[in-house]
Amino acid sequence: MLDYSEKALDHFFNPRNAGVLEAANAVGSVGSLEGGDAVRLMLRIDPDSRVIAEARFQAFGGGDAIAACSALTVLVTGQSVDEARRLTAGQIDAALGGLPGDRKPAADLAQAALQAALAQFLGITPEAPKPDPKPASVTLLAPRHESKPKILREVPLSPEDEATIIAQVIDSVRPTLRADGGDVTLVAVEGAKVRVHLTGNCSGCQLAALTLGGLQKRLADALGRPIRVIPEQKPLVSIAGAR
C-alpha cells in the first residue's frame, strides 16, 4: 500500500499548473524517460522585479514526482529569484505533508528542476558546448575490482576493453547534457569507481546526483558489474566573476 499523505494525493490527482508555459523565460529539465522520472519546469520571471510570475510543469513519473512538481509550482509562484534559489527539497516535502521515506528523492528532483531553471535565467553556463566531441581520455589507476561482482559476465572484460566501453558510454550521454548546457568528462577509472567531471548546468549537487545516477546505471549495464560514478569536486563557477 502506497502511503501518501492527503496533501500529496491532492497534488497528484489535481495537479496545479500542469502543462506548457509558452511565455517561459527559464526552463529546467532533469531526469530521463529511461530513468523513470523526468521533469520540465517552466518559469516566467519578470525581468525587472525578478519575481516568478508564473510556473508550470510537465512530469513523467510516479505519484511522488507529479505531486512534488505541482507543490513546487505553488511554492515558487510570487517568489523572487533569490528566494526561489534558497528553496530546499525539505520545503517541497513539507508542502506535500511529508513524502514516504523512500519517495523523498522526488522532492530533490523537483528542486533540481527549479535550480536548473534559475541557473538558466541567471546565465550560469560557464562552459560553452565544445564543437567537436572527442572520446574522453582515460587513465587507469587500479586493476579491475577484485571482489565478486554482482552481475557476472560470461567473459570478463580486460581493463582496456572496459575503459573503451566507459568512454563510449560517457560520449553517448554528452549530447543530451550539452543540449541542457552542460557536459561531462571522464577523469579516471579506479576499479568500481569511475571519476567524472561535470560542468555547466550539470554541476551543483542536486542535478549532479541525478545525472550521475543515470550514467552509473548505463555504465553498470554496459560493463555487467556494479559501478560507482564519483563527481570530482570542482566548485561551481562563481557568478560574481571571482578569479
Place this chain on the structure above:
Amino acid sequence: MQPVYLDNNATTRLAPDALQAMLPFLTQDFGNPSSMHAMGRAPARALIGARRAVQALIGAADDAEIVFTSGGTEANLTAIRSALAADPSRREIVTSAVEHPAVLALCDHLERAEGVTVHRIPVDTEGRLELDAFRAALSDRVALVTLMWANNETGTVFPVEGLAELAHGVGALFHTDAVQAAGKLPIAVKGTDIDMLSVSAHKLHGPKGVGALYLRKGVPFQPLLRGGKQERGRRAGTENIAGIVGFGRAAELAPAVDLAHIARLRDRLEAGIIAAVPKVRVLGDLRDRLANTSCLAFDFAEGEAILMRLDRAGIAVSTGAACSSGAIEPSHVMRAMKVPFTAAHGAIRFSLSRDTTVPEIDRVIEALPPVIAQLRALSPFGAEEVR
C-alpha cells in the same frame, strides 16, 4: 460500487467454501492431529483429506508426496536447500532471470555466502527461456535446475516437463515453482521428470500462510525445519490445520474453474484497451501464457501513476515495477525481457480470477484510456508519438 479486483496473481479472495471448511478447526475441532486421544481424530482425518486434494490438484502419484509448508516461499527454499544437500559434489544451480524473488534472492545469497555457482538463464523479449543458454549451463556439476512453471508478471509459461528431462540428462534434480500455475493450467506431475514442485494456497482462493512442496517418491531429501515428526519428519512443527483444510477445499474447487471463460475475459480486456489507447504493448508469450494474466506496457506513461489513478477509480492492479532506493525501477522481469525504455516504466499487470465479470472488464476498458491520456498529457515526452 464494489472495487474491481484484477490483482489475483498477488493474492485471491478466500473461497467461501474454503472458509466454511476451516472454521470448525478454529473452534470446536481444535485438537492436535498428533494427539492419541479422540480430540486428535477430526484434525488428523482432515489432514488426510486435504493432502489427497492437493495430490489431485497437481496430479501426483501418491499423497505421501505432498509436504505441507507455510507457503510457496518455504516450499521453494526447502527444495533448493535440500537439492544442494543431496549431493555435496554438485555446487551449481541453474535458474532463470525471471524467477520470483523467493528463488532469486535465495540464489543470490547462496552465491554470495556459500560459494554456489548460479546460472541465471536469460529470456527473450517475449519472456521465453533461451534454450541454447539453458543447455549450455547444464553439466554434471549442477545439483538443481529450478524454473518457474508460469511467470507471475507476464503469465508466460515455461515448458517445464521438457526442461526437467534435460535436467535429468545431466543427473541434476528438477524443481518448479508452480505457485502461479496451480489452478490456472492443468498440472499432472505423475510420469514427468519433475522432482519437486511448489504451490501456494492463497493464489487459488485458499488462505494465506499455507502451501505445499511436492516431493517425488525416491528423491533425496533434507528437511529445512527439524523437530517433531510431522509430515513424516520432512517438515517439523504442529500443522496449520485450519489453513491446510482451507487449502484442500480450494484445491478441490480448482478443476471446476472455466479457464477458457477467464481467457475470453482477458482477451476482451486487451482488445478493448488496445482499441482505445495508442502505443500499448502486450508483454509475454502470447502463444503460451496463463489464461488470467495480461501484462500491458504503455509508452510514455508511468506505472505507479497509472496504478494510483485506477485505484481511485476503484480498480486494483499492479505495476511491473518496484521502488528501490528512491527510484521506481522496472522489475527484473521487465529488464530481462528488454522491454523498450519508453514503455518499461509503464507496465501494468491485470490478473483476473473466476470471480471476474464482464461488467468489471468493461469498467476497466472505460476507465483506463482517460487515465493514460491524462498522464501522457502531463508528460514532457511523446506528445507527437502517441497521437
